[in-house]
Amino acid sequence: xxxxxxxxxxxxxxxxxxxxxxxxxxxxxxxxxxxxxxxxxxxxxxxxxxxxxxxxxxxxxxxxxxxxxxxxxxxxxxxxxxxxxxxxxxxxxxxxxxxxxxxxxxxxxxxxxxxxxxxxxxxxxxxxxxxxxxxxxxxxxxxxxxxxxxxxxxxxxxxxxxxxxxxxxxxxxxxxxxxxxxxxxxxxxxxxxxxxxxxxxxxxxxxxxxxxxxxxxxxxxxxxxxxxxxxxxxxxxxxxxxxxxxxxxxxxxxxxxx
Numbered sequence: 001x002x003x004x005x006x007x008x009x010x011x012x013x014x015x016x017x018x019x020x021x022x023x024x025x026x027x028x029x030x031x032x033x034x035x036x037x038x039x040x041x042x043x044x045x046x047x048x049x050x051x052x053x054x055x056x057x058x059x060x061x062x063x064x065x066x067x068x069x070x071x072x073x074x075x076x077x078x079x080x081x082x083x084x085x086x087x088x089x090x091x092x093x094x095x096x097x098x099x100x101x102x103x104x105x106x107x108x109x110x111x112x113x114x115x116x117x118x119x120x121x122x123x124x125x126x127x128x129x130x131x132x133x134x135x136x137x138x139x140x141x142x143x144x145x146x147x148x149x150x151x152x153x154x155x156x157x158x159x160x161x162x163x164x165x166x167x168x169x170x171x172x173x174x175x176x177x178x179x180x181x182x183x184x185x186x187x188x189x190x191x192x193x194x195x196x197x198x199x200x201x202x203x204x205x206x207x208x209x210x211x212x213x214x215x216x217x218x219x220x221x222x223x224x225x226x227x228x229x230x231x232x233x234x235x236x237x238x239x240x241x242x243x244x245x246x247x248x249x250x251x252x253x254x255x256x257x258x
Contacts, residue, residue, distance in 0.1 A: 070245030079187030195223030
């Protein structure tokens with residue numbers, strides 16, 4: 001009991017440090033009393049306002065990204081083009097935009113309710129572009145499946161061309177995105193796509209990978225046993241891996257900006 005209370009105090013102190021006392025107090029009060037409503041969170045010394053649902057997943061990711069700084073990765077050269085694959089409600093997108101204000105970010109999210117909140121969170125940023133697709137290794141149809149934890153665990157499954165299914169969405173490839181936005185050099189590819197990283201790095205990745213400098217990916221071996229091996233096999237020759245919290249950070253060996 002004492003250890004649990006001590007951990008909670010440390011989390012509160014962390015929020016006060018990163019958000020400021022007034023903002024942190026407002027956020028904690030909202031969490032206690034706005035059970036089924038959106039929370040608004042403000043970050044100290046910024047104009048950034050983040051909207052999130054009062055559930056375990058959104059609040060944990062908010063803490064992971066904004067409080068613990070798991071995407072606080074150093075680059076010698078500020079990135080200009082970022083793709084955020086599996087953007088969910090836009091927490092990583094907003095963090096990266098706040099850190100790199102001149103960057104253009106393409107945020108990709110397949111699930112409808114997440115996508116609507118992603119648009120709400122990013123509506124004031126003209127150089128954040130939101131795409132309602134699932135990232136895959138080819139153009140196809142994908143079924144969105146709740147893996148058991150609501151918004152926390154939507155996964156995608158490829159459907160045959162004539163196969164029926166509910167919650168179906170079109171797939172898009174990294175190369176499709178780069179062609180659509182005329183991206184000659186992709187500075188950061190961030191992927192948190194609930195196991196689909198296995199499919200993305202399984203095939204048809206060679207051409208877009210040549211134009212990509214840095215990759216931040218959360219790997220989900222519990223969803224695909226060979227996800228880790230597929231990612232590392234695709235990146236081992238040209239990239240160096242460094243730990244980054246729950247993410248795996250890969251940067252190109254000859255990248256002058258790193």
